[in-house]
Amino acid sequence: MDPAQVLETLKHGAVPTAWYLALSAVLFVIGVAGFILRRNIITVFMCIELMLNAVNLSFIAFAHEHKQVAGHLFTFFVMVVAAAEAAVGLAIILTVFRNRSTLNIDEIESLKN
């Protein structure tokens, strides 16, 4: 996308749907990067939430694109599942910390080999 086109969009006063999708892709990749590179289990969990949010943005952008409310409902269900996942995941983190006294995912390796 060349700068002249961007300037034209700024004058026009409407945002292309592709920009929302690009933002969603960037946020998703940031989430993946944190998921792979970070060692703290809570931060890894927060990066998963970041990825879920990026996908939600795509759903909302496509719902607007097709003028259908189904995308909003999918986003709603993703939120509900994320809430359930956060409750169970944080309980698992609590249990792991109680038994191992560590949050470093490199040291939690019982399932290795």
Place this chain on the structure above:
Amino acid sequence: MDPLFFLLFAFIAVACGVNVVLQKHPISSALSLVAVMASLAVLYLLQGAEFIAMAQMIVYAGAIMVLFIFVIMLLNAGTEETKGRSWMALIFGVPAIIGLLGSLAYFMQTGMPKLGEVKFGDWKGGGAYEVGYALFTQYLLPFEVTSVLILIAIVGAIVLARKELD
């Protein structure tokens, strides 16, 4: 006006998203994530998703992040240790991330069909009435199944956090 709002809140979202990954202390990451979610709520509102924007603020930025911050404070989680970490994640992860970003950029440049534009207020199908109507007619079964899921999650969380497992 719309593109300015989009660019402002997209910049906040990306900057705080990078901050989530870069901060060493979990509580700083959590607060950055709250900022990401709040700016995403504004972006939802720009696209006419009023109900989802409010749900994002209440459920995500409110409930879920408070849960995270509770657990961080309960565990007294300190800064991340950097010594003794495995380098496999860096060796394989960084090329994978660059490849993912590159392929996403490539397909968005070449394979994307012609998409429309978003202007604030041009579609009013995302209010509480429309979402609620669809939720209780066409999507009633998934909604009811969701209640069972949440019940299971509550019971599971209590069982996991209650006593020490070995």
